[in-house]
Amino acid sequence: MKTKRTAVTRALWRFTSAIGVAAIAAFGVTESHAADDKTSITIGYAVSKSGPNAGGADMTVTPNYELWVNEVNEAGGIKLPDGSQLPIEVVEYDDRSSAEEVVRAVERLATQDEVDFILPPWGTGFNLAVAPLMAKFGYPHLAGAAVTDKAPEFVERWDTSFWFMGGGGDYTSALADILVQARDAGTINNKVAMISVADGFGIDLVNAARPDLEAAGMEIAYDKAFPPQTSDFATILNEAEATGADSFIAFSYPPHTFALTKQAQVANYSPPVFYLGVGAGFPVYSDISSGKMEGVMSLGGIDPNNELNAAYRAKHQEVIGRAPDYWGSVLIYASLQMLQQAIERVGLDRAAVTEELSTGTFETVLGTTKLEDNQLRDIWWTGQWQDGTFVAVAPGDRAGAGSVVLPKPGWQ
Amino acid sequence: MFEHIVNGLVLGGTYALIAMGLTMQYGIARIMNLAFGDTIIVACFGTYLLVSAFALSPLLALLILVPGAFVFSYAVFLALMQPLVARAPNREALEVDSILVTFGLLFVIQGILLVIFGGAYTSYSYLNVGVNVLGTTVSANRLLAFVMALVFGGALMFVLFRTRWGMMLRAVELAPESAPLYGIDVDRVARYAFAVGGALAASGGVVVSMYQTFTATAGVVFTMKALIVVILGGKGSLIGALIAGIVLGIVETLVAAYIDPGLTLAATYAVFLAILLFRPTGLFGSAA
């Protein structure tokens, strides 16, 4: 019995060590060196291609990465300061919506594939998960699809990080301003019914909204969080309507945004202010609402007269086969253009690129763009569907802003 | 209060509709099918494709997808489950094996959907109009799910209790060991029960796609919901699945209305775990 056990142990040990050796060989996990003669610029990214985050990544992040790479390579590549022009070569991984996977994928891109630049994953949580690594390895981190009020704090902690989508407070204070104006004009009453998805995004925004609304003297008549798996909103909308609030606000994800719209149409619930979360700015929203989205508000928006943006939207439609959303997509595409221009100015030295991103001025689809304290602040905070376009309405004093039309017309 | 009951009934109709398919597969065919929800999602995407590319009515999609799912499930049983049934020494071993194989199947289906449709949120609108039911406005598409649950439940119940084939199904469900003694081909019955379960899943998928946003990876949510309903109702019991589905819908609605929408799912799982602990055969299951 004893000898048999040892024989098995020994066989096992051989087996395990053989696998270990094979692993080191197959993955080349020891330090390796990239070739000196560069024929391409390698860009790596890990995004959620499967799992619960795939829906968000597939709308806002991945198509823009693909579009940008396609644009650059069709033009012959990125022109470096020394006059050479190099095409982009992509290394991509699926993080399977797992935090551990995304962390390891970035380690792999940085120390194994030794790519020149790394593009960020989708979502606030995953951007925070990779932020320490990007800073440690000295890669500029263009956090695109991440909404966080702590961006100023993060910039101090990770000095290679850049934040492009603002914080929850930016969006909610813009909304509160709109509500106050409408109330003071006598368009709506003082009451607000507010729901939020019990997930990072929803809670961030609702926590920012409460003090903003209270400071504005609004009364929060209904304030509930619902689980992300919720699919039926009949009861929630009933309760919200029963409070008599003229303003309905939902900090929701796309499945809830769509379901809320359908249920509101069924119940013919059309309050003067109908504000929804992620998804209301998706092109598909027009189908979801059977074309009756006039007056619905959400985060983001575009200036319909901005030709650069219109050209970007047309290109996205042409290359990807569908239109981009009206909020995050254009911001992410702009961040890629900034990266490209920074490389064109200072070359592939990552520290120099980071410095250039931080201090330089760029021409992007947003127009002339400059970061403040490593953050993009020229963002449309609130948009409203007007005549089939999701028009930016706040900040109202920025050039190109449309004006809010309240009350929202009925669903008919 | 009354409106909440109506809303709960209509919500529960969806639960009942998807759960009846699983109870056929699990109770009678003895296969714990973790890929059940993905069958529903396939039907959702199938409907979406027929509606958007061929401009068919979603109701016509039923006529194509339901028989399709029947054939598909029959083939899956023949190819994947039959060998497991043949080699399993007892019911427990079969249950564990079937969980693992269908878990693999889940990933295969999901992977294929991801390749074809990508990970995006998909949704369209159909029959999204209000219908007045006893003073409460409910959406026509959800009402359709409720009606279909009643009709399919009723029809299957009739088959089970009034036909020879139904008697064989029930015999296999109650006494799989002794059914062969009466000349019943258990494997054949199981194959058909599994295929009928798949067809019911597809019918659920077609209706659900009219009002719910779906993604390639959302199948597991349906599987869990269906599983909870099946366990609550007692596995293999159609009437149990029907009633448990509706009870669950009402419980969720009442919790959302009177306690907190944030606790609806916690309440569901609490009810479910309590039933498992105190009455593991379910509300309508026969004592094991």
Added chain:
Amino acid sequence: MPTYASLALVAVAVSTLAAAPFYLSDYGVGLLIGMSGYVTLATAWALFSGPTRYVSLATVAFFGIGAYTVAVFSETLPYPLVLLLAAAIGGTVAAVVGLSTLRLAGVYFVIFTFGLAELVRQTVTWWEVNITGTLGRYIFLPFEGRHIYWQLLALLTVTMLIGWLIGRSRIGLALKAIGDDEAVAAHAGIDVTRTKLVLFVLSATIITLVGAIQAPRWTYIEPSIVFNPTVSFLTLIMALLGGPMRLWGPMVGAVPLFLLFEWLSANFPNHFSIFLGLLFILIVFVMPNGVLAKLEGIRKGAAQ
């Protein structure tokens, strides 16, 4: 003395593995973290589920509890105390759950444990949203990858040691009897429930610690990140692939599977799910009792 030889072998192996971070890139260390994490999870899972044949899907419930404990207390308590606290919370939850559920058998236990993981996730979410008013939590502990790896390696060594000791103790014998036939075991005077409970708590405590140790790597924690059901399923399939009845089984399953997943996600980022699914099906059909049993079967077949 063959036993001393094996002991020496194990000692050499552990020290080689402990020295590995000095020679590997960060990605190499990342691989080792992932691997040792899953090997520990699978081994701990098999401690309970192997001999009792209770298939548990509650792995991620305890894993998540561990991660959350660290997220909540990492700012206010010294780190070793946080780990102890995590172990205590995980163990207590396991004891309460175990006391009430271990009489469930077969698929009911499987479903219950899956439901438990969801219930814990929903409850934590609700608590965070409504009571503490936050959802995401930050962990800013000054750990590099290798620090996390060393902790995991230590935990793995302890886990293997526990498994080995159980194998040679009375409780190990009792477990084998329970696995073969619970009724017979009870008649033979074995306190079935107590034995199962001890094992369940032990296994859950180790799993909780894995979650606690790995959490600082993610910086940001929220329920959807730490209660990801995939963890339960991967743990299960790794243990089953190797063979949960043997001490080394889960390791033999976890290491190659982990590497295979890594290879697949790098080379087929768009087809990962399909390959994973086919692999599952293949494992059940080809080696239902695990790789080790298959290897032994082949060896026996060759010897005859």
